[in-house]
Amino acid sequence: MRGMFTAGVTDVLMEEGITFDAGVGTSAGAAFGCNFVSKQPYRARRYVVRFCKDYRFCSLMSLILTGDLYGSEYGYHTIPENLDKFDYEAFEKNPMEFFCTATDVLTGQAVYHRFSDCRGDDALWLEGSASMPLVSRPKQVNGRALLDGGITDPSPLAFLEKQGYERNVVVLTRSLSYRKKPMKGMAAVSLALRKYPAIVRALETRHDLYNAQVRFIRQREAEGKAFVIRPFAEVNIGATCHDRAELKRVYGMGRQAATERMSALKEWMREGEDSIEKIR
Secondary structure: OOHHHHHHHHHHHHHOOOOOOEEEEEOHHHHHHHHHHOOOOOHHHHHHHHHOOOOOOEOHHHHHHHOOOEOHHHHHHHHHHHHOOOOHHHHHHOOOEEEEEEEEOOOOOEEEEEOOOOOOHHHHHHHHHOOOOOOOOOEEEOOEEEEEHHHOOOOOHHHHHHOOOOOEEEEOOOOOOOOOOOOOOHHHHHHHOOOOHHHHHHHHOHHHHHHHHHHHHHHHHHHOOEEEEOOOOOOOOOOOOOOHHHHHHHHHHHHHHHHHOHHHHHHHHHHHHHHHHHHO
């Protein structure tokens, strides 16, 4: 639910009319980020706050009944198709490239997918990207079994650069001082995930990967090739939350961070446009 911070940021970007050529999201960043492509501000905040207490959306009951803490059918079909409709047509028409990252269960490696319409296989990739280990079933798509992209590429700036995008806005949900520590209880995790040894190995080194990515992002930020929007303090919210006030608080932190950095962001974007014109 740190992704509510991201939703606050992207809603402000949409209010300001800011668009991008491409984007990539991991886990909640993908699940909420697709609303930026479909140009639906406030949708993520609206449906999370509305359904956070519904057991079909997220609960231990959902985990027991379906194998997923966050209900697959309810969250990825019932809500976007019926209760708070996702604009599939607008998503498809938007020329912005949108990718997600997930983790291949068998190899323990990051895999990526470019979206076309957010239906069918796209929806399965979205689910896979946000399927947390231990509390989610691996999602089966195109011969792959997928889990949370945050295991292997939580901040995929390098991936987007490899697609040819040299200047990128990065939204992080951790403060500048945050450093990830080794995962606790790895003995129990290894036992629970014994069918997926590659995932276990990835989780054992996840903190090193995450911290290396933070250093890389800070390097790109110092070089002027990345503009980073991050919370000024830790958002202090868990992977699940049923407290509407807390969800709104974290969303508000995202809005505040984006608003306070908006002038600097627009200047950074203008500098990029001027550089392109000089090259031309």
